[in-house]
Amino acid sequence: MVEWSIIGYNTLMPRKWTNQDTLTYRRQLIRLYSKENLSIFEVGEKLGLSYQCIFQRLKRLGIKISPESKKGYxxxxxxxxxxxxxxxxxxxxxxxxxxxxxxxxxxxxxxxxxxxxxxxxxxxxxxxxxxxxxxxxxxxxxxxxxxxxxxxxxxxxxxxxxxxxxxxxxxxxxxxFRDRKYIIGFLRGFFDTDGSIYKLKHGIQISFCNMSMPLLDNTRTALISLGFSPSKISSNRVYLTKKKDLLRYKKEIGSANPTKMERINKWVGTEVAKPGTL
CATH class of the missing domain: 3.10.28.10 (Homing endonucleases)
Incomplete structure (x- = not known):
């Protein structure tokens, strides 16, 4: 397995494991993964490494990967x-x-x-x-x-x-799409993760951003079904810009993400909004 060493300010080069590295990593993973019965995620958290790195180390070292033995598998x-x-x-x-x-x-x-x-x-x-x-x-x-x-x-x-x-x-x-409440729930969850609200030169805009075109098209359909007037899909986004749409969005859908809801409350329905984005 190849790992990486820093040899300059911005230069990386691969470093092969030494025999001592192999012995150290094997003992470490056997103790944490096998004896302490931690999951791959938990081992990664303890060692400050990604779960992908831990998975590859287990494979490289021939340590049996047995998620079924972990608590709550x-x-x-x-x-x-x-x-x-x-x-x-x-x-x-x-x-x-x-x-x-x-x-x-x-x-x-x-x-x-x-x-x-x-x-x-x-x-x-x-x-x-x-x-x-x-x-x-x-x-x-x-x-x-x-x-x-x-x-x-x-x-x-x-x-x-x-x-x-x-x-x-x-x-x-x-x-x-069978129930208005379900549509509202979906839009809230999607906005809270892939949505944003920001200031334009002459107003406020909410956007939903994603690289899946069917998902954005469905999002647009969901908004229209609730009586909103979203934009067409542009640059992997769907927008709400009309003031009445923003006011309704704030009242009827809102956000469960405190950071985003704070921005909505601060901007939507007010005359003064400071520049910024979320």
Whole structure:
């Protein structure tokens, strides 16, 4: 396995493991992963490394990867039949924004300054799925919420979510369009992760940004179904600009992300707004 060493201010070169490196890493991972029975994520958190790096080290060193032996592993969880709800729709919106699905786990990555929203998402997940998301900080200081839950992964894939949202051009699950409350939940979750509000020269604008065109088209359809007048898709975004739309969005949908809701309250419906973006 190749790792990287810094040899100058901005220059990186690969460094092969020495025999001592191999021995050290093997002992370290056997102790943490096998004897202490920590998950790959937990080992990474303890060593200050990404879970991808830990996974590759385990493979390189021939250490058996056995997630089924870890506390709370997916196959030891059961998933009760989920009822369609506004909370579930909101979580789907979050997953379509900043979520990711692997074969065994789901992740939601949130910003450095979104600690309050992290707590909200954990509570929302608990209400919907009756279990707990774990949280770790990655190298960039972002909050990564995650859980190993194979039955949940299978469920999310069965309703149309995908592992590669851009490559597979994900869209909104059709059941969300059956109820106005579900649409509101989805829009709130999606805005809180992939949305922004900022000041224009002569007003305020809300945007939804994503690299999946079907998802943006669905978002536009959702807004229209609620009586809003969104823009056409432009530069991977859908916009709300009309003052009456912004006022209605604030009142009827809002945000569960305190940072974004603070910006909405400060700007929408006021005559003076300071420049900035979120």
């Amino acid at each position: 997916t196959n030891k969880r059961s998933l009760n039949r989920l009822q369609e709800s506004q909370d579930l729709a909101e979580f789907i919106g979050i997953m379509l924004g900043d979520g990711h699905i692997s074969r065994e786990q789901i992740f939601v990555t949130l910003g450095k300054k979104e600690k309050a929203y992290v707590a909200y998402v954990i509570e929302l997940f608990r209400r919907v799925y009756a279990c707990e998301l774990k949280c770790m900080l990655n190298k960039k200081g972002h909050h990564v919420l995650y859980i190993g839950f194979r039955n949940l992964v299978d469920y999310l894939l069965s309703i149309g979510l995908v592992m590669n949202k851009v490559k597979e051009q994900v869209k909104v699950p059709s059941w969300i």
